[in-house]
Amino acid sequence: MTLMQVIFLANALVTIFAALMMVTSRKLIHAALWLVLCLFGVAAVFGMLEASFITIVQIIVYIGAIAILILFAVMLTQNAVDDSYKGNRRWLMTGLVALLALGGTLLALFTWPKVASLSTALTTAQLDIGLIGQALVDPQGYVIPFEVSSLLLIAALIGAIYVGMERKGEEK
Amino acid sequence: MLHEWFYLVIFLSIAFLLPAAAILIAGLLSPRKTGKIKTSTYECGIETVGSSKIQFKAQYYLFGLIFLIFDVETVLLFPFAVAYQKILLFGVIEAVLFVLILAAGLAYAWRKGALDWH
Amino acid sequence: MIPLSWFLILSAILFIIGLFAVITRKNSIAILLGIELMLNAANINIITFWRYLYAPSGNLDGIILALMVFVVAAAETAVGLGLILSVYRRRKTVVADDLDTLKG
Amino acid sequence: MSFVADPVTFIIDWLQRVLGGWGLSSGWVQFILFALGAILLTVGPMLLTVGLIWVERKLGGRFQDRLGPNRVGPWGVFQTIADMLKIFTKEYITPIGADKVLYNLAPILAVGAVLGVWAVIPLSSTIFGTNINVGVLYIMAVGAIGELGVILAGLGSNNKYALLGGFRAVAQLISYEVPMVLALLVPVMLSGSMGLNDIAGAQKVAYVFLVPAAALVFFIAAIAENGRAPFDLMEADSEIVAGFNIEYSGLKFGMFYVADFLHAFTSALVFSTIFLGGWQGPGAEQYPILGFIYLMIKTVIVYVFLLGVRFTLPRFRIDQMMAVNWKLLTPLAMAAILVTAIVDKLTPGGFGLVRIVALLVSNVGLLLITNWLVGAYVRAHRARRQVVSGPRTVVVAPPKPVSEAQEVNA
Numbered sequence: 001m002t003l004m005q006v007i008f009l010a011n012a013l014v015t016i017f018a019a020l021m022m023v024t025s026r027k028l029i030h031a032a033l034w035l036v037l038c039l040f041g042v043a044a045v046f047g048m049l050e051a052s053f054i055t056i057v058q059i060i061v062y063i064g065a066i067a068i069l070i071l072f073a074v075m076l077t078q079n080a081v082d083d084s085y086k087g088n089r090r091w092l093m094t095g096l097v098a099l100l101a102l103g104g105t106l107l108a109l110f111t112w113p114k115v116a117s118l119s120t121a122l123t124t125a126q127l128d129i130g131l132i133g134q135a136l137v138d139p140q141g142y143v144i145p146f147e148v149s150s151l152l153l154i155a156a157l158i159g160a161i162y163v164g165m166e167r168k169g170e171e172k
Numbered sequence: 173m174l175h176e177w178f179y180l181v182i183f184l185s186i187a188f189l190l191p192a193a194a195i196l197i198a199g200l201l202s203p204r205k206t207g208k209i210k211t212s213t214y215e216c217g218i219e220t221v222g223s224s225k226i227q228f229k230a231q232y233y234l235f236g237l238i239f240l241i242f243d244v245e246t247v248l249l250f251p252f253a254v255a256y257q258k259i260l261l262f263g264v265i266e267a268v269l270f271v272l273i274l275a276a277g278l279a280y281a282w283r284k285g286a287l288d289w290h
Numbered sequence: 291m292i293p294l295s296w297f298l299i300l301s302a303i304l305f306i307i308g309l310f311a312v313i314t315r316k317n318s319i320a321i322l323l324g325i326e327l328m329l330n331a332a333n334i335n336i337i338t339f340w341r342y343l344y345a346p347s348g349n350l351d352g353i354i355l356a357l358m359v360f361v362v363a364a365a366e367t368a369v370g371l372g373l374i375l376s377v378y379r380r381r382k383t384v385v386a387d388d389l390d391t392l393k394g
Numbered sequence: 395m396s397f398v399a400d401p402v403t404f405i406i407d408w409l410q411r412v413l414g415g416w417g418l419s420s421g422w423v424q425f426i427l428f429a430l431g432a433i434l435l436t437v438g439p440m441l442l443t444v445g446l447i448w449v450e451r452k453l454g455g456r457f458q459d460r461l462g463p464n465r466v467g468p469w470g471v472f473q474t475i476a477d478m479l480k481i482f483t484k485e486y487i488t489p490i491g492a493d494k495v496l497y498n499l500a501p502i503l504a505v506g507a508v509l510g511v512w513a514v515i516p517l518s519s520t521i522f523g524t525n526i527n528v529g530v531l532y533i534m535a536v537g538a539i540g541e542l543g544v545i546l547a548g549l550g551s552n553n554k555y556a557l558l559g560g561f562r563a564v565a566q567l568i569s570y571e572v573p574m575v576l577a578l579l580v581p582v583m584l585s586g587s588m589g590l591n592d593i594a595g596a597q598k599v600a601y602v603f604l605v606p607a608a609a610l611v612f613f614i615a616a617i618a619e620n621g622r623a624p625f626d627l628m629e630a631d632s633e634i635v636a637g638f639n640i641e642y643s644g645l646k647f648g649m650f651y652v653a654d655f656l657h658a659f660t661s662a663l664v665f666s667t668i669f670l671g672g673w674q675g676p677g678a679e680q681y682p683i684l685g686f687i688y689l690m691i692k693t694v695i696v697y698v699f700l701l702g703v704r705f706t707l708p709r710f711r712i713d714q715m716m717a718v719n720w721k722l723l724t725p726l727a728m729a730a731i732l733v734t735a736i737v738d739k740l741t742p743g744g745f746g747l748v749r750i751v752a753l754l755v756s757n758v759g760l761l762l763i764t765n766w767l768v769g770a771y772v773r774a775h776r777a778r779r780q781v782v783s784g785p786r787t788v789v790v791a792p793p794k795p796v797s798e799a800q801e802v803n804a
């Protein structure tokens with residue numbers, strides 16, 4: 001049990017506990033804040049995988065922007081009825097389905113031969129962010145996803161503004 | 173690579189423990205005489221009016237939304253900025269196109285009045 | 291070092307919890323939270339396979355795919371919350387079951 | 395490396411030998427050195443804040459033609475220590491119905507976020523916390539954690555005004571993070587790396603002279619991100635009670651206070667590291683201690699300038715503040731990126747005179763155009779307002795004929 005494995009297990013426990021609390025907490029604000037804790041755990045997992053750029057992007061985009069937007073939305077719809085989680089009777093059946101699905105995935109996982117392979121050390125040259133930058137822009141590389149993502153972002157921006165803005169007619 | 177992040181983990185845990193310890197120590201030093209009136213929520217001295225759930229304007233959501241879109245845009249631009257010295261003019265034109273498309277998004281938001289705080 | 295399977299087990303568990311949240315929660319914002327969790331689990335898988343199988347050879351597919359997952363998650367949350375808020379403004383409800391006017 | 399030139403590395407090597415001598419494994423020695431470095435880099439700024447509060451109140455007095463604290467000790471030097479002792483013994487009043495976890499977590503996050511920035515600042519060519527290759531983005535991520543602290547304060551204290559004040563503050567913080575992040579793209583482009591050490595090291599000519607437009611946008615956004623004077627709607631007296639920290643008392647409120655003052659000095663430090671060349675200076679390579687002194691001089695200059703802005707400019711209304719950000723700073727930051735990207739690619743590399751002049755002229759030109767555009771926008775805006783609210787004629791009742799008035803009196 002090397003130090004890294006202990007850290008990974010501790011982090012995994014915290015993340016899974018936060019995810020479970022997110023699903024079962026009654027007040028929506030607590031669910032959103034448990035999600036933030038879960039996102040920190042996922043960022044730590046990325047850190048352990050030595051993807052430093054993705055770790056920082058996860059913290060900035062998910063925790064810095066998406067979680068805050070969700071908290072804004074929760075506050076905007078505060079007066080709506082708080083959904084009583086215990087109320088609906090579907091949760092027992094879906095719990096079973098979920099556990100079955102989990103068992104199935106794990107079973108398929110362990111029959112796959114390459115699963116126990118260990119990771120090899122990365123040289124610092126390979127970790128340079130500049131490589132991602134060059135790949136993002138060079139035509140043989142990933143310039144198509146780079147430009148398409150800007151189109152997706154502007155489409156989401158225009159759509160959400162059009163939908164989100166209060167039209168004059170409904171100021172009742 | 174990992175020991176740099178390891179230092180950050182130690183640094184952040186100490187950076188969060190320091191104020192927590194200070195607050196705990198101050199908690200021990202300070203008196204504790206809670207009264208009914210003392211712990212009622214403060215509202216400029218008068219009794220609280222109405223429930224503490226108030227209706228927010230949609231403005232907050234719009235600003236959060238525009239911030240989210242521009243945050244993701246900037247994050248995608250950072251690898252380009254790091255590799256800028258090694259990129260030819262053609263790559264720079266692509267990134268300029270990327271920024272211009274999202275500037276059009278900002279112009280749309282400005283035109284529709286989503287940027288004003290009415 | 292940490293064997294590959296541990297990461298996959300963690301992401302499978304997170305994905306299943308997200309799926310569970312999407313199915314059982316009635317509040318549409320809680321459903322959105324569940325979707326976020328599922329996207330995160332998928333991201334862990336992507337980065338794990340990139341790190342263990344493709345990083346030594348200098349291949350960057352995994353990182354770019356993970357960035358695209360971030361862009362899609364951001365766009366999806368933005369539009370999803372926009373819809374939920376406009377529905378809330380007109381119908382004064384956020385519960386997903388009440389929105390059945392199309393059922394006819 | 396002699397002790398005079400570089401004391402910190404000398405001490406580190408000496409410690410390494412001593413701890414190695416005690417038979418500790420290298421992992422543990424590394425851990426102890428990391429822990430020691432981290433403790434120094436967190437306790438140091440907290441103690442520094444005590445001095446900062448005094449400097450700020452004293453300078454504030456001078457700016458507003460009054461004395462500032464001068465009772466406790468010579469020139470009031472121990473005033474802050476007296477305040478600290480007082481606030482340590484103040485009682486914690488937690489409102490009923492406050493969410494215990496969120497309420498208590500908020501001040502810790504607020505201070506922790508500001509302290510976190512000190513981990514990546516290169517104090518001199520050899521002394522720095524850590525050299526992660528995503529330094530600039532790390533500062534943005536830590537800023538996001540600070541915003542989370544503000545939201546938790548608003549949500550946790552079960553008070554209508556704290557909630558509203560908290561969300562207004564976060565709306566301001568996230569709005570001003572957009573131009574700040576966009577402005578940070580430019581120095582990363584010029585230096586070719588996100589690590590703050592490489593940015594500071596690459597600045598043979600300080601970036602303020604190469605890209606003044608980005609530096610100006612970053613400076614204004616840093617002031618707003620810190621919630622300081624022209625943008626201090628967060629805890630402004632004329633606004634909602636006292637913003638998100640109404641329900642806090644005792645040292646919890648003190649922590650928000652410390653976070654505010656330390657954030658001012660830290661933004662000055664980040665500005666001088668990224669735009670003024672950090673520890674760069676004559677002889678900074680050979681004698682790292684000189685580099686540290688250069689950095690401190692530059693930071694103090696920027697800090698005093700920051701205070702000057704704080705104590706002279708009046709406060710923005712919230713709609714003006716949002717308009718300044720979205721309609722002026724964000725477009726200006728985007729234009730600065732485009733101009734720098736294109737001009738820097740057309741001019742030859744290195745710090746040749748052609749490149750410097752080209753970049754400087756293009757940026758100053760950009761600032762002039764923006765200034766002209768803002769003038770045109772304001773004139774058009776004022777002209778339009780004139781038409782709308784012309785002098786309205788107030789209908790005056792016709793004066794009664796004199797005869798009737800006498801009858802009434804008679």
